[in-house]
Amino acid sequence: MIRPVALALGPLLGLAIPLSVDIPEHPHAPVMAGIAAWMALWWITECVPLAVTALIPLLALPLTGIATAKEVAPRYMTSIMFLFIGGFLIAQALERTGLHRRIALAILSRWHASPLQLMAGFAGATAFLSLWISNTATTMLMVTVGLAVLSRLDRDDGKQAAAFAAVLLLTIAYAANIGGMGTPVGTVPNLVLLETLENYAPALKPTFMQWMMIGIPVVLAGLAVVLALLSRRLRGMDWSSGGMARTLAAEQHTLGPMRREEHFVAWVLGLTALAWMTRKGIQAESFSIPGWSSLLPYPGVDDGTVAIAGALCLFLLPGAGGRPILEKDAFSRLPWGILILLGGGFALATGMQQSGLSQWLGGQLHVFTTIPLPLMLVMIALLMTFLTEITSNTAITQVMLPILAAVALGNDLDIILLLMAATLSASCAFMLPVATPPNAIVFGTERIPMRAMVRAGVLLNCTMPLVIVAMLLLLRPLLP
Numbered sequence: 425m426i427r428p429v430a431l432a433l434g435p436l437l438g439l440a441i442p443l444s445v446d447i448p449e450h451p452h453a454p455v456m457a458g459i460a461a462w463m464a465l466w467w468i469t470e471c472v473p474l475a476v477t478a479l480i481p482l483l484a485l486p487l488t489g490i491a492t493a494k495e496v497a498p499r500y501m502t503s504i505m506f507l508f509i510g511g512f513l514i515a516q517a518l519e520r521t522g523l524h525r526r527i528a529l530a531i532l533s534r535w536h537a538s539p540l541q542l543m544a545g546f547a548g549a550t551a552f553l554s555l556w557i558s559n560t561a562t563t564m565l566m567v568t569v570g571l572a573v574l575s576r577l578d579r580d581d582g583k584q585a586a587a588f589a590a591v592l593l594l595t596i597a598y599a600a601n602i603g604g605m606g607t608p609v610g611t612v613p614n615l616v617l618l619e620t621l622e623n624y625a626p627a628l629k630p631t632f633m634q635w636m637m638i639g640i641p642v643v644l645a646g647l648a649v650v651l652a653l654l655s656r657r658l659r660g661m662d663w664s665s666g667g668m669a670r671t672l673a674a675e676q677h678t679l680g681p682m683r684r685e686e687h688f689v690a691w692v693l694g695l696t697a698l699a700w701m702t703r704k705g706i707q708a709e710s711f712s713i714p715g716w717s718s719l720l721p722y723p724g725v726d727d728g729t730v731a732i733a734g735a736l737c738l739f740l741l742p743g744a745g746g747r748p749i750l751e752k753d754a755f756s757r758l759p760w761g762i763l764i765l766l767g768g769g770f771a772l773a774t775g776m777q778q779s780g781l782s783q784w785l786g787g788q789l790h791v792f793t794t795i796p797l798p799l800m801l802v803m804i805a806l807l808m809t810f811l812t813e814i815t816s817n818t819a820i821t822q823v824m825l826p827i828l829a830a831v832a833l834g835n836d837l838d839i840i841l842l843l844m845a846a847t848l849s850a851s852c853a854f855m856l857p858v859a860t861p862p863n864a865i866v867f868g869t870e871r872i873p874m875r876a877m878v879r880a881g882v883l884l885n886c887t888m889p890l891v892i893v894a895m896l897l898l899l900r901p902l903l904p
Contacts, residue, residue, distance in 0.1 A: 437458060438458040438461065440458070441461055442455045442457070449780070452490050452779035453779050453780045455779065457781055460776060462480065463478075463768070475768070481772055482496055482768075485774075491778050496771050500771065502622075502770060504618055504622070504766070504770075505763055506731060509735070509758060509763070510733075511731050513735035514689075515557035515561065517692070518557055518693065520749065521749065522679065522686065524553055524561075525679065527552070528569055529679070531549040531552070533672045533673065533676060539588060539658045550595075550600050551603030551643055554602075554606075555609075556607070556609065559601060559603065559611065560865070563865045567865055567869065572671060573672070574589050589872070590873065593866040594876070596866060598650045598654075601851050601854065602642075602643055602646040603643055605646070606642070608632055608727065609731070610639070612766065614635070617844065618630075619770050623770075623773055625833070625839050628840055628903075630840075630904060633701040634704075638895070638903060641895055642896075653887070654880060683744070684742070688743075699716070699733075702716055739754075765816075769819075769822025772823075777826070782829065785831065797838070801845045805849040805852075805890075805892055808849040809853065809888065812849075812860075824846055828846055829843060841896055845889075849892055854880065854885055
């Protein structure tokens with residue numbers, strides 16, 4: 425019932441808003457408001473695929489005179505897109521060679537002496553992998569390892585395994601969601617933030633290293649909160665780590681010695697991450713460390729360039745059987761729907777800026793300036809957290825970030841704090857199985873009662889926004 429109503433209501437909103445709203449100083453703004461409302465409704469209801477809605481600006485903006493097709497089309501393939509493409513290709517290499525599984529088991533083999541330590545091991549391994557590969561792939565891997573661990577507990581003590589299963593699987597899902605906050609390539613909303621800043625305040629766009637100096641502490645604090653909340657259910661549990669050690673050792677034994685292609689992928693990932701972190705260098709009041717990009721004869725290299733360089737190496741280095749680690753089928757496995765969705769959001773932001781809608785919205789929302797900044801950040805973080813429970817976090821950041829950027833610039837607020845609070849909170853959907861793929865994957869094991877996920881998720885949904893805001897206010901001096 426919702427789908428046909430949303431299908432009809434979207435275009436009607438697109439027509440009704442410009443007919444009923446008049447903004448003399450920005451004549452194209454009402455038309456753009458209608459287009460934005462149409463896209464927001466279709467994105468929230470998902471009455472058509474998200475990527476289909478993302479193509480609307482390519483048609484609507486030229487027809488309404490807001491922007492030409494030549495201005496809109498490049499927004500669908502910016503440098504940020506190549507950062508995503510390169511990062512995803514490197515992630516494919518991790519998965520194809522099995523290096524991601526080896527990393528996870530290496531961490532867990534050292535963290536299994538107690539239920540809390542095993543939870544911490546799973547949380548740490550999941551979050552680390554989620555810094556570099558998609559949270560969906562990370563969760564699939566870690567759930568596989570987790571179910572092997574739980575099967576050992578089933579043999580030893582079925583009742584204890586049932587009690588531990590929900591806690592362990594929720595830890596994996598929540599750590600996968602939180603881990604994506606740590607790097608710009610960890611999750612798609614982070615890339616939306618970078619492109620939004622490129623449009624509204626390019627001088628304030630954080631480097632890879634600056635992002636990590638904020639993101640990693642937020643991830644560590646988030647994991648601590650998850651472990652503190654979930655470990656309460658394990659009090660009094662008897663534990664013998666001998667069987668667990670044998671299970672993990674057997675899993676590692678099946679991998680065999682580290683193969684040549686795994687070494688190659690590890691080097692490519694390590695060098696790419698190092699290049700990302702050192703490209704711009706570190707600037708402080710008392711000292712300055714130049715980045716390697718300043719040594720190049722020409723400017724213009726960015727993180728997208730580095731990502732493609734790393735990915736290119738994987739098409740040249742030999743893998744199993746002498747064939748390259750990545751081959752042409754790697755391109756067919758890229759998430760093109762997400763790329764189009766990203767591009768549609770960037771095109772929408774361009775239309776809002778060129779039509780004057782962003783400036784007008786910023787002026788209308790000046791009432792927010794009367795609210796203390798910490799309270800405003802908490803309100804934004806909570807709003808994004810609960811909106812993400814019912815809609816795509818990429819789609820909601822595409823809609824909200826240009827509006828928040830306009831509010832910040834129009835009212836002389838700290839744009840970095842507003843946008844990062846919104847973006848990081850968009851990764852904090854913990855309550856419903858449909859909120860994120862990691863939630864859906866662990867719920868699909870049928871070892872987590874819905875009530876357990878909702879109860880734990882509500883607590884985290886209310887706690888994590890406070891943690892994020894506190895960390896942002898504390899670490900703000902590290903950002904531009």
